Amino acid sequence: MHLTHLLVIYSALLLTGSESAMNAQATTLSETLSLNQLEERLERIDAELGQLAKFSLRGGMGAISYRSARHSTPEQTEWVQIDLDQTIDIDQIVLVPTIWHNATIGYRADGFPLQFRILAGTEKDKTGSVIAAFDETDHLLPRIAPLIVPCAITASWVRIETSLLSPAAFDGKYNLELAEIMIFSGEENIALRKSVQTPSQRQAPSLVRRPEFLVDGHLPYLMHAGKGEKSIAFIGEVAPQEPTRLTIDLGATYSLNRIHLHSVELSDTVPQSHPTDFGLPRRMIIEGANTPDFSHAIQLVDSHFKSIFESGPIIIKTFPDTPCRYIRATIVTPYIQTEYHASRALAGFAEIEFFSNGRNVALNQPVQGNFKQDIISRSYQALTDGRNIYGQILPIRAWINELAQRHDLEVERPLIAEELNVRYAHQKTQLKWVSWLAALMAVGIGFTILIDRILQVRKILQVKERFAADLHDELGANIHTIEMLNEISRDADSQDERDVLSDRISQVTARTATSIRHFTNRLEADTLPIGLVDDMQRATERIATNIEYDISVEGADSLSHLKPLIRADLFLFYKESLINIIRHSGATKLCTRLEASAKEVRLSISDNGIGITDSTEGETPAALKRRARLIGAKVTTESSTSGGTTITLILRPRRPYLLRKRL
Secondary structure (H helix, E strand, C coil): CCHHHHHHHHHHHHHHCCHHHHHHHHHHHHHHCCHHHHHHHHHHHHHHHHHCCCCCECCCCCCCEEECCCECCCCCCCEEEEEEEEEEEEEEEEEEEEEEEECCCEEEEECCCCEEEEEEECCCCCCCEEEEEECHHHCCCCCCCCEEEEEEEEEEEEEEEEEECEECCCCCCEECEEEEEEEEECCEECCCCCEEECCCCCCCCCCCECHHHHHCCCCCECCCCCCCCCCCCEEEECCCCCCEEEEEEEEEEEEEEEEEEECCCCCCCCCCCCCCCCCCCCEEEEEEECCCCCCCCEEEEEEECCCHHHCCCEEEEEEEEEEEEEEEEEEEECEEECHHHCCEEEEEECEEEEEECCEECCCCCCEEECCCEECCCCCHHHHCCCEECCEECCCHHHHHHHHHHHHHHHHHHHHHHHHHHHHHHHHHHHHHHHHHHHHHHHHHHHHHHHHHHHHHHHHHHHHHHHHHHHHHHHHHHHHHHHHHHHHHHHCCCCHHHHHHHHHHHHHHHHHHHHHHHHHHHHHCHHHCCCCHHHHHHHHHHHHCCCCEEEEEEECHHHHCCCCHHHHHHHHHHHHHHHHHHHHHCCCCEEEEEEEECCCCEEEEEEECCCCCCHHHCCCCCHHHHHHHHHHCCEEEEEECCCCCEEEEEEECCCCCHHHHCCC
8 A cells, every 4th residue: 555545545544533533544654654644644643743823721710611510430421502593504513622730641631521422403393313423442541632423414412422431530420521522614613602591400500611611712722733933912901081993904805704802811820810801891792884984884793791701712703794994993891900919901902803604804904003001012013913822813613723723733743753763673682683793794704714714624625635645545556556567477478478468568557648638637626528438448447457356246236326536546446455465465266345325335355365364453544544545435354264364445425525434
């Protein structure tokens, strides 16, 4: 499977909201991709994380969430239903968890269900259809990120229904708790301030946990886009005698339906230097008009805050589509700052956004005001520059989706990193073994060179020894034959007999000359033609001239499978044995027996001579021992039972040369 295909599958799974599938796919990616692909994927994840919105959690005081009744066991059915007041197309549902700060493990979702389903239906369909279902195998926890559930339905109500709850961090009791439910149709959160239904067995009313807080638009996050230059919020002192106003010229007429008021950023110190609703007017009327003098102005929003629990980082107000170009915000009741033993009437925002068809048309538009005292570093233009203290301000849906994508990538990244660490450890182990292998190979090469050198020296010595042995055995036998024939010719009775002997001497002399010219070729075994039995027969006739002899051969076929050099060595061994018998034994009879098989060659030469004397008992002549050593055979010399001497050569040709010598 190609990398592109795998990443397409992975991206699709991210959009399904199924984190178990995402985890399984991440594991599959880790196990399927090559090392280079894993490294590229990790680099890509890090690059994406560097561009995504960051988790920056709220502090201070405010509305927290909805919390259901509490139970002693987790297998409980709890539900919340949001009525949309109209049947409308829905393409995304977002569940935002309530977040608890744990001193040991940090921030975590609290009361987020382990097993639940999301249903949707219309006014005529009270049962509805299941949009998505999750259980423990989906591994939704731990998380602080919103859960994104894509869909494509038309509905007038959406319900979240649980069957398995998680324990609360505070006391271990089981309940359903959510910070916000957002239902998107395009860029519009159509769940905003809609009616919320819950089971009748509700707990006592709470200031910070109420059903209506599920759709108030206040999230537990601060908008931290992670990109763009920061901008310090506008804050000004309200004039007491005349109405204090802000006016914005949109540059053209737009059909407006939504406004976002971004609260003044709070101090990052611990504790905070200002309350959560710092600078937020208690009442502000926002009007729209198509003329700069605001004749025929239309009231868009009457923003009235009764308590701190109605405030948040982003206050979203919606109203019917209204075409207008000019916007005027009148501060009716300002925020009263009472710190430092004095009071000041203040009003301010980090940003004011007006939306038409999901687009902020107030971005970078000019702002004017008549505040009593403007803080120079906090200009009116900060109200429409599209930035806050953390950088760029994103559309709400894009922001929420980036937080969810960050969570998915942060879940995947450790899997990729772990697989890389395993691969690196494996590579390190392999490198260690390769290093050892290289060292062993270097030692082996050194030994090989040394052994090769030894073998070369040994081969040179063997060549010298064979050279000497061939000269001794081949030429010595011929010279002895010439000597014997010469002595016989002296004692010949007739001239004819002397002529025959003279011819034989000439033949042996010619053969000796040929041997001198070609004896070096005998070292090339593959080019040396040897007919072992015939040559033994002819040599016996030439050397044992006046001796009665008998030659018997068994297994002649096996002899033909011997290497030519071995056959030559056997022949020369036999000739040298004959010379020793003729010279020293005084024998009148000679018996040669050659037995050959696939495993062994045995050559026995017996005579009826004087036998082995006390001084030479068991002593094999040096020339025979040398020839036996060259061939890798074992030679013995012993007295025969009928008198005389028996020379026995045993050769096992299939054994390696070094093992043959141990016979």
